[in-house]
Amino acid sequence: MNAPPVVEWTEAGRPRSARWRSENGSPPPHRIVIADDRTRADEAYKLACEGTALLWRGDFHNARQLLTAMARRIDRRPRKALPADAAQAFHRHRAAQNQRARILGMLLIPLDAAYAVPLHRAPDVREACIRAYGAPEPVPAEASGPAEAAGPPEAPGPAEESAAPAATLVSLREVLALIGANEWRKKGVEIPALGGDRIHPHYGVFSPARGEYVDLVAEAPLPSRELAFDIGTGTGVLASVLARRGVRRIVATDQDPRALACARENTERLGVADQVEVVEADLFPPGRAPLVVCNPPWVPAKPTSPVERAVYDPGNRMLHGFLNGLADHLTPEGEGWLILSDLAEHLGLRPHAELLDAFAKAGLTVLGRLDITPRHPRARDTGDPLHMARGAEVTSLWRLGRAR
Structure with missing residues (x-):
């Protein structure tokens, strides 16, 4: 089996790494910045459009609100009229959908080794993750080295209060889909x-x-x-x-x-x-x-x-x-x-x-x-x-x- 993809970033001046997971096969982001409750939607939207991922370290509910605000900014953009040709219209519509998904997929949240979300007011997503991903796997060596285990620095600021070591990074959009799918499975x-x-x-x-x-x-x-x-x-x-x-x-x-x-x-x-x-x-x-x-x-x-x-x-x-x-x-x-x-x-x-x-x-x-x-x-x-x-x-x- 191939080794799981690993994503790397710098946080509080220290190198960090974690397993990368994406159901749609998106590659690990090349650049990650830390975001929290102080991050404004316009800033987040601009970074996501430029291909920079945002690792959320604030309140989980605020992350959902930020995602909604980013979606509104996408939907407010002027839309080009679809061509009269039905096939061309379909392909352009699909391209727009894929671009929307790519931008919204840039807002990331951490999962720990047991699939828990180490964020304030985060729901318990462990059952949903296990049902979708299977039992948690051992964290690869790249994602559990000394820099990762060290945790946040002393006297952390607001952006670092939830900076617990992450076993996995995943887009918030995917986690919300996991939660919804698990409810459908139950119902x-x-x-x-x-x-x-x-x-x-x-x-x-x-x-x-x-x-x-x-x-x-x-x-x-x-x-x-x-x-x-x-x-x-x-x-x-x-x-x-x-x-x-x-x-x-x-x-x-x-x-x-x-x-x-x-x-x-x-x-x-x-x-x-x-x-x-x-x-x-x-x-x-x-x-x-x-x-x-x-x-x-x-x-x-x-x-x-x-x-x-x-x-x-x-x-x-x-x-x-x-x-x-x-x-x-x-x-x-x-x-x-x-x-x-x-x-x-x-x-x-x-x-x-x-x-x-x-x-x-x-x-x-x-x-x-x-x-x-x-x-x-x-x-x-x-x-x-x-x-x-x-x-x-x-x-x-x-x-x-x-x-x-």
Whole structure:
């Protein structure tokens, strides 16, 4: 295994270092300055825009307020009109989102070796961190040398009162996401297709909060109740719906460790673990099934975080992988259910003809199609820069069979 990234900075005239953690893969910042309750939002915003990270040593609640103030300054900036071309508009919108995330990600907080936040009025984030990151690891030697262990100097000023040695630095934005994800995991997401029972998404696993695609799987006529494959199961929601519909055995695959753990936990919680076998695989398990279900990422673009891999798929890798392997994993009269939004078509990222051509090249024929329109608020938000595409979106369940 590669050594964890280490970030270095100078504090109170002493060299410091700690492990660097970033879920979206951001590199350790090259320059860090200390910030506290006296730091003004304009100053913090300017430094963050210039690529300087701010390590917070003040009150945790004040750090949240500073983050909000920085976000307001980003949102107040004059916006360039998006181009008329839908694909160009999408890419420019994504670039603006990524720039916003980069700037806000420059506000850092420390975590100690047990994932506690050594700041005044900080919440207990240890459970959220353990669930997302796993058990705390030994601190690398670079992050626990004499300079780090020495702690703050004598008679510290206000910026140094909380300058406890840090095992890890992480962006405040990421920690807030951890807290929110942990609450969602506890609360769960109600799924009407499961009779109102809840799916509990893990951190980094896409939540089925937008549930119209689940309703399609709950309503489509089953070709068989003997066996089904659920490709890219995520939370296990579709496998659980199929089990509740009476499919006697479902093999649910994924290659993400978080998703595998999440699906197993949810199928146990819902009482369908005896029917659902969760296995690690890149797309298909061995063998053939009379029903193979897949809900791949809908938009061919680059993800910027692990959870975005459920939405963005560069080059339609999973879509084409599923289609090209489907015929070899279907029984002669079997069906493949492809659940796919046409949002990428409205954004100019994947022509409809390209999808139909992919079916034909994979030796598949269309047996039928069920459509549903989105119910999520963004579909009706006229202030969304991509409203025209979102408002026209339709999600489909394509029933595919082997071409004769």
